[in-house]
Amino acid sequence: MKSYSAKYLLIGIVASAAIFILDAQLPLGIADGMLYVGLVLLGMMARNRSLIIIAAILGSALNLLGYFLSPPGGDLVQVITNRVLAFLIICVTAILCLLRNKADEKLESARSFLETKVEDRTVRLKEANQRLNKEAEIAGLVKAIAMASNETRAIKDTLHFCIEKVSQFADWPLGHLYLKAEEPASGLIPTEIWHVRDPGKFDVFQKITGNTPLEIGVGLPGRVLASGEPEWIIDVTKDPNFPRAKLAKNIGVKAGFAFPILIGQEVVGVMEFFSAKAVKPDREMLAIMGQIGTQLGRVLERKRAQDQSEVSQKILRNLYLRLQEVREEERTRTAREVHDHLSQLLTTIKLELSLLDKKLSNYSSEVKESTQQLLDMSNDAIHSVQRIAMDLRPPILDDLGLSEAIEWQVKEFKGRTGIGCKFFNEMNGLELDLERSTTLFRIFQETLTNIVRHSQATQVDVKLYACEENINLQVQDNGCGITEDQIQNLRSLGLLGMRERAMVWGGFVQITGAQDEGTTVTINIKKDGNGENEGEN
Numbered sequence: 001m002k003s004y005s006a007k008y009l010l011i012g013i014v015a016s017a018a019i020f021i022l023d024a025q026l027p028l029g030i031a032d033g034m035l036y037v038g039l040v041l042l043g044m045m046a047r048n049r050s051l052i053i054i055a056a057i058l059g060s061a062l063n064l065l066g067y068f069l070s071p072p073g074g075d076l077v078q079v080i081t082n083r084v085l086a087f088l089i090i091c092v093t094a095i096l097c098l099l100r101n102k103a104d105e106k107l108e109s110a111r112s113f114l115e116t117k118v119e120d121r122t123v124r125l126k127e128a129n130q131r132l133n134k135e136a137e138i139a140g141l142v143k144a145i146a147m148a149s150n151e152t153r154a155i156k157d158t159l160h161f162c163i164e165k166v167s168q169f170a171d172w173p174l175g176h177l178y179l180k181a182e183e184p185a186s187g188l189i190p191t192e193i194w195h196v197r198d199p200g201k202f203d204v205f206q207k208i209t210g211n212t213p214l215e216i217g218v219g220l221p222g223r224v225l226a227s228g229e230p231e232w233i234i235d236v237t238k239d240p241n242f243p244r245a246k247l248a249k250n251i252g253v254k255a256g257f258a259f260p261i262l263i264g265q266e267v268v269g270v271m272e273f274f275s276a277k278a279v280k281p282d283r284e285m286l287a288i289m290g291q292i293g294t295q296l297g298r299v300l301e302r303k304r305a306q307d308q309s310e311v312s313q314k315i316l317r318n319l320y321l322r323l324q325e326v327r328e329e330e331r332t333r334t335a336r337e338v339h340d341h342l343s344q345l346l347t348t349i350k351l352e353l354s355l356l357d358k359k360l361s362n363y364s365s366e367v368k369e370s371t372q373q374l375l376d377m378s379n380d381a382i383h384s385v386q387r388i389a390m391d392l393r394p395p396i397l398d399d400l401g402l403s404e405a406i407e408w409q410v411k412e413f414k415g416r417t418g419i420g421c422k423f424f425n426e427m428n429g430l431e432l433d434l435e436r437s438t439t440l441f442r443i444f445q446e447t448l449t450n451i452v453r454h455s456q457a458t459q460v461d462v463k464l465y466a467c468e469e470n471i472n473l474q475v476q477d478n479g480c481g482i483t484e485d486q487i488q489n490l491r492s493l494g495l496l497g498m499r500e501r502a503m504v505w506g507g508f509v510q511i512t513g514a515q516d517e518g519t520t521v522t523i524n525i526k527k528d529g530n531g532e533n534e535g536e537n
């Protein structure tokens with residue numbers, strides 16, 4: 001603005017000198033003084049009140065001086081009138097310019113006032129917008145976590161998802177979950193649940209954390225466990241109560257915050273987040289994390305229930321397994337007793353009776369008839385005993401293996417029920433261990449019992465085959481077909497038992513049926529490994 005006025009001042013001085021010289025050269029009476037109005041206009045162009053006044057005073061003075069210095073000539077009255085008129089025009093122009101200048105100044109100040117207002121409003125609008133965005137982000141985070149908490153996906157995945165969301169929201173690169181130790185132990189144990197934005201960057205710290213369980217009150221998570229409130233450390237490397245910082249020279253993290261995961265009032269876990277830089281506490285963030293901790297409590301509540309249910313399921317499965325083992329042992333023992341002792345005893349009785357029969361050949365026919373009856377009865381008894389022993393535990397299973405035992409059972413089934421039955425053995429000589437063979441054989445017997453009892457089938461096809469890791473036994477009948485309700489019914493204890501037996505070997509039983517088109521039962525178990533609980537049902 002200053003240089004702007006100076007420029008006009010310079011132009012004004014040059015112009016006034018030029019006008020004055022011109023005025024001094026021309027005779028009196030010519031209205032040269034009028035030209036000084038230009039100086040005033042220059043002041044107005046410069047938007048400078050002082051320049052207008054100076055121009056008016058200078059123009060008037062030079063106009064007056066010109067009267068004395070300009071060459072004589074013309075009528076005196078006219079000359080004086082011209083000079084006075086010039087003086088008046090300079091003054092009027094100066095006044096008008098001053099008024100215009102004042103109006104301009106007012107306009108300018110009104111404009112700058114408006115501009116400040118607009119700027120102020122824009123800033124406030126921007127702040128409100130930012131606040132709104134932040135609130136929307138918080139609401140989004142809380143909603144995402146609430147939804148994840150109620151979803152039925154695996155608990156580990158839910159916790160991973162939540163830790164990742166919080167990490168992204170806070171824009172902190174590292175997040176980890178500590179869980180409360182199971183009773184009777186106390187304190188916190190580290191988990192495998194991490195969110196790491198730059199893999200590899202925090203390896204040292206992660207390794208230390210993995211080996212550092214924390215007692216109540218110790219370290220950042222320990223403090224949260226003690227207080228039940230979110231906590232913040234600006235720089236963990238300078239904190240006297242952060243043991244993990246003391247285990248390595250450079251752990252790669254500085255600021256940390258953590259919040260409790262609560263079931264009611266009980267802290268069941270602590271989520272901790274770290275940044276590579278020192279960061280001052282953010283109260284708002286801590287308050288939000290408090291809310292999220294309560295939401296996450298639901299996930300851990302579900303985990304707790306799931307763990308308990310898994311434990312009881314495992315106990316039940318083990319009991320069932322033990323029951324089957326005991327039953328099998330008992331059956332084998334009884335079958336052996338019956339076969340070895342009772343059967344031998346009956347055979348001896350039969351031999352003795354035959355000898356007696358020969359010795360009594362000279363006696364009456366009545367006695368002979370009686371001994372013959374006794375011989376027939378002992379024959380029947382021997383057959384019954386052999387059948388009972390076979391039913392209890394076919395020795396063929398122990399002696400020749402699964403394929404032969406199924407072959408024998410198929411023949412027995414055909415003979416006993418009159419239902420057609422074919423066996424396709426595709427094992428190509430592969431032998432299974434006795435435990436697996438027993439499981440498959442017993443499930444097979446159960447399916448045959450079901451076919452006789454429920455299917456009204458006329459034909460059954462049995463196929464035994466091996467895949468890369470599994471052994472499959474497929475039993476297909478052409479009966480009335482099983483319904484989905486019957487398959488899923490929890491009271492179908494026979495089917496449940498079949499599934500339980502298969503699960504022991506990491507396997508499953510698949511049952512399908514279509515009305516009047518028959519039922520197919522496929523038993524699948526792992527070829528090797530102990531298999532326990534590896535399977536799905």
Ligand SMILES: Nc1ncnc2c1ncn2[C@@H]1O[C@H](COP(=O)(O)OP(=O)(O)OP(=O)(O)O)[C@@H](O)[C@H]1O
Pocket residue numbers: 450451453454455477479480481482483486487491492493494495496519
């Ligand atoms: N091959 C089949 N064809 C048609 N229906 C079948 C067949 N196998 C099973 N089902 C149906 O499935 C139901 C459940 O079978 P499951 O073996 O569990 O029980 P169950 O044979 O009735 O009794 P149990 O506990 O003594 O075995 C049967 O009641 C029957 O209705």
Ligand SMILES: [Mg+2]
Pocket residue numbers: 446449450494495
């Ligand atoms: Mg049954």
